[in-house]
Amino acid sequence: MMRHAPLVAALLSLACVAPPAAAHEAGNGGGVAQRLSQPLQPGLDEGVLLVVTLAPGEASPAHRHEAHVFVYMLEGEVLMQVAGGPERRLKPGDVFEERPDDIHTQAQNLSRTAPARFAVFMVKKRGVPVVLPAN
Template sequence: MQIQPLSALLLLCCSAAVLAEDKVAPAPPPIVEQVMLKELPDYPGKEVLMLTVEYPPGGADPVHRHDAHGFIYVLEGSVVMGVAGGKEVKLTPGQSFHEGPEDLHTVGRNASKEKPAKFLVFLLKDIGKPPVIPVN
């Protein structure tokens, strides 16, 4: 099942990232699909959202937050991830990355301009909170 509102939000954010003075085209947006959404009765008010995210060649995310604990696990290709105040890391299949509820996700992109990259995202979040919060 594809998450249309999430994909649309990411596309809107990517489009807004165009630098007017340079007329730079936005990076291709990611393709996001929901794997599971499950409330956690043992943790009142919390739910887990699992997604797959595929970056097309040259694809990237805009700067954003999750207001959740986010764990990613790379399935295919390689991605570059980073949060404000941290180092950018290049991840390949089998490697993982974490970002906390207060982290600003400043870098999320495909490391390749020729091949797609795909990863699994596991978000532990408050019920009903949006999975992605754009940052201007």
């Protein structure tokens, strides 16, 4: 966990300053709000910060990111898993990582009454979509 401390601190400072996602403000709906897209190397890599809100009971379909992904839970409880990895129950303050070759098989809000919200920081190649199909 300590090796992630600077990353988590930077992610938190950006996520906490940003207002909640518009979908979150409107009620219990889900949504993704991009908060930052910053080139890291000219023409190569970029850092992207998203805030994801999952509506009560909502689950995302299997997907991949072709990026190094770092998740920091802000509120609620979410079940996360990548193919071949263990299921993880994330609560506020927990972190989750994905590698560029991982297939993200589960991201499900475990609450039936409240949204779940998490910040996602990723380092990816410029021009590659943030989310790609699992296959």
